[in-house]
Amino acid sequence: xxxxxxKNLEEYFQVYRKSVETPELFWAEVxxxxxxxxxxxxxxxxxxxxxxxxxWFEGAKLNITENCLDRHLLNRGDKTxxxxxxxxxxxxxxxxxxxxxxxxxxxxxxxxxxQGIGKGDxxxxxxPMIPELAVSVLxxxxxxxxxxxxxxxxxxxALATRINDSDCKMVITSDGSYRGGxxxxxxxxxxxxxxxxxTVETVLVAKRIQAExxxxxxxxxxxxxxxxxxxxxxxxxxxxxxxPLFILYTxxxxxxxxxxxxTTAGYMVYTAYTFKNVFQYEEDDIYWCTADIGxxxxxxxxxxxxLANGAxxxxxxxxxxxxxxxxxxxxxxxxxxTQFYTxxxxxxxxxxxxxxxxxxxxxxxxxxxxxxxxPINDEAWHWYNNHIGKGRxxxxxxxxxxxxxxxxxxxxxxxxxxxxxxxxxxLPGIQPVLMDTDGKEVQGRSVSGRLAIKxxxxxxxxxxxxxxxxxxxxYFSAFPGKYFTGDGALRDAEGYYRITxxxxxxxxxxxxxxxxxxxxAAINEHPVVAESAIVGFPHEIKGNxxxxxxxxxxxxxxxxxxxxxxxxxxxxxxxxxxxAKLDKIQFVSGxxxxxxxxxxxxxxxxxxxxxxxxxxxxxxxxxxxxxxEIIKNRL
Ligand code: 7RM
Numbered sequence: 086x087x088x089x090x091x092k093n094l095e096e097y098f099q100v101y102r103k104s105v106e107t108p109e110l111f112w113a114e115v116x117x118x119x120x121x122x123x124x125x126x127x128x129x130x131x132x133x134x135x136x137x138x139x140x141w142f143e144g145a146k147l148n149i150t151e152n153c154l155d156r157h158l159l160n161r162g163d164k165t166x167x168x169x170x171x172x173x174x175x176x177x178x179x180x181x182x183x184x185x186x187x188x189x190x191x192x193x194x195x196x197x198x199x200q201g202i203g204k205g206d207x208x209x210x211x212x213p214m215i216p217e218l219a220v221s222v223l224x225x226x227x228x229x230x231x232x233x234x235x236x237x238x239x240x241x242x243a244l245a246t247r248i249n250d251s252d253c254k255m256v257i258t259s260d261g262s263y264r265g266g267x268x269x270x271x272x273x274x275x276x277x278x279x280x281x282x283x284t285v286e287t288v289l290v291a292k293r294i295q296a297e298x299x300x301x302x303x304x305x306x307x308x309x310x311x312x313x314x315x316x317x318x319x320x321x322x323x324x325x326x327x328x329p330l331f332i333l334y335t336x337x338x339x340x341x342x343x344x345x346x347x348t349t350a351g352y353m354v355y356t357a358y359t360f361k362n363v364f365q366y367e368e369d370d371i372y373w374c375t376a377d378i379g380x381x382x383x384x385x386x387x388x389x390x391x392l393a394n395g396a397x398x399x400x401x402x403x404x405x406x407x408x409x410x411x412x413x414x415x416x417x418x419x420x421x422x423t424q425f426y427t428x429x430x431x432x433x434x435x436x437x438x439x440x441x442x443x444x445x446x447x448x449x450x451x452x453x454x455x456x457x458x459x460p461i462n463d464e465a466w467h468w469y470n471n472h473i474g475k476g477r478x479x480x481x482x483x484x485x486x487x488x489x490x491x492x493x494x495x496x497x498x499x500x501x502x503x504x505x506x507x508x509x510x511x512l513p514g515i516q517p518v519l520m521d522t523d524g525k526e527v528q529g530r531s532v533s534g535r536l537a538i539k540x541x542x543x544x545x546x547x548x549x550x551x552x553x554x555x556x557x558x559x560y561f562s563a564f565p566g567k568y569f570t571g572d573g574a575l576r577d578a579e580g581y582y583r584i585t586x587x588x589x590x591x592x593x594x595x596x597x598x599x600x601x602x603x604x605x606a607a608i609n610e611h612p613v614v615a616e617s618a619i620v621g622f623p624h625e626i627k628g629n630x631x632x633x634x635x636x637x638x639x640x641x642x643x644x645x646x647x648x649x650x651x652x653x654x655x656x657x658x659x660x661x662x663x664x665a666k667l668d669k670i671q672f673v674s675g676x677x678x679x680x681x682x683x684x685x686x687x688x689x690x691x692x693x694x695x696x697x698x699x700x701x702x703x704x705x706x707x708x709x710x711x712x713x714e715i716i717k718n719r720l
Pocket of ligand 1: 335382456458460461482483484487488570571572584585681
């Protein structure tokens with residue numbers, strides 16, 4: 086039995102038991118067998134969740150890029166590392182081999198050095214999904230610079246906030262980007278942001294759209310001429326296990342974005358291990374994660390996890406709807422994708438388009454399907470399973486967070502029997518617990534509570550950049566001695582976990598705890614409802630009452646709104662109970678969403694509470710324009 090790959094359910098239980106009983110031994114074996122270390126560790130783990138302080142593989146020396154690149158040159162030099170599929174289906178795909186990627190990363194690393202970037206410096210990367218994005222991430226890691234990737238859909242204000250929070254010395258961007266039928270002037274966004282930033286000395290500009298862009302003398306430099314002159318050998322900086330690898334910002338439910346800090350060795354070991362197991366990657370597989378590298382999913386499961394395994398990772402520049410809604414399936418057919426990993430929000434959007442877009446393509450290469458980012462509803466799960474997986478591809482519903490660095494709860498495909506809407510069982514090394522509101526652990530099966538993790542795992546974030554106290558307060562104060570996820574979950578009779586959603590979305594109505602998710606699920610059962618979101622607002626008698634925002638399908642728009650409201654409430658009463666009926670139902674054309682598809686209930690809550698003067702920064706939303714409409718038509 087290999088320590089690295091779990092092959093059946095019995096092995097999973099054995100390995101899991103070992104990882105809990107002797108965690109240090111378990112992780113030492115994983116780390117020993119599968120990675121390239123410049124120096125072995127002195128101590129596998131030291132931790133104290135009260136400070137909180139966590140160290141993995143202390144004393145070890147390594148460079149993550151030697152693990153992602155150098156060590157594959159011998160046996161996989163000609164294998165495709167990154168398969169780049171451009172936005173425009175008529176532009177040829179690029180197959181970047183491990184050798185070519187190695188050379189490009191080294192050249193880029195030498196450019197960074199020549200521009201005065203060194204170990205520990207922060208570099209902001211604001212690029213579209215083009216190969217330079219992955220290359221620049223790895224180039225930073227090569228020389229020990231800390232990358233801070235900002236999703237290239239964020240506004241100049243959001244970008245400036247993130248650059249300033251970590252005092253970035255450099256920004257890497259492009260002359261523009263393609264997204265579906267749109268062309269976006271990224272350089273202008275960077276220029277606007279930098280009006281507010283004083284620490285940035287250099288801006289490197291990659292060419293993507295061949296646009297004429299203003300270049301600020303002394304600050305802005307075209308990337309390509311610098312790369313042309315650079316050597317393709319750059320000695321890897323030898324890093325300590327706990328040296329920061331990157332910062333990635335995550336927007337909390339309140340306040341400024343939090344710069345989650347991930348460190349080197351633990352992150353590498355955990356993302357590589359979980360990639361191998363959750364996607365059961367085999368040598369000739371073509372793995373595709375549709376996320377953007379601007380999110381943690383892209384960091385861990387487009388770049389580091391796959392490359393540390395010598396995998397072929399597909400990087401897609403486009404969007405699911407361009408040139409039409411068949412694009413994902415066309416790419417699956419074209420490149421014979423074997424593992425496909427996407428978000429429930431994308432699945433729901435795709436499912437709404439009709440099956441002709443799916444049926445045109447040959448999806449028989451697919452072996453495993455994955456989801457991440459939010460709870461997947463039953464309907465979406467079955468559509469994915471039936472129409473994409475044709476009932477023969479296990480679905481891995483992977484639960485994790487920016488803060489956790491890697492997947493914590495997920496089936497192991499072909500080992501763990503899946504169950505719709507359940508993330509199922511914890512991966513080796515992960516010790517989840519459910520907590521009640523009094524801070525006591527909820528024992529046993531068929532129970533629910535707040536999801537916490539009671540033991541450290543290698544890829545957990547170590548701090549919030551510049552604000553360790555906020556890190557402690559946010560994650561370690563609700564349940565002393567445990568990491569609090571902010572999510573609610575239930576554990577069924579078999580011990581399977583289902584993540585029910587953020588617990589900050591719980592609303593107490595007349596003394597009853599109501600989760601927004603089941604109510605929304607009931608509303609969505611109505612045949613003319615497309616999507617919905619529930620928030621609470623103060624009520625004299627009930628304490629809180631419920632306000633629903635509902636998007637109708639085209640078929641619903643001609644119907645009598647009051648009759649529809651009655652039907653929706655009847656459905657809720659039938660599925661949850663009359664207590665969960667909505668006091669107000671507003672029909673809207675869209676819901677405010679984050680770029681990764683999460684509904685921003687905070688904004689809806691404020692509107693329902695007539696407190697919409699100060700909504701905070703809504704520029705990072707996917708669709709800030711719906712906010713005005715919702716305010717105007719509020720009930
Ligand atoms: C990877 C990522 C984290 C939050 C998390 C949950 C929700 C993520 C699932 C899920 C139910 C899932 N990082 N979430 N995965 N909920 N089932 N499989 O999404 O930092 O952007 O978000 O996302 O609420 O706390 S994240």
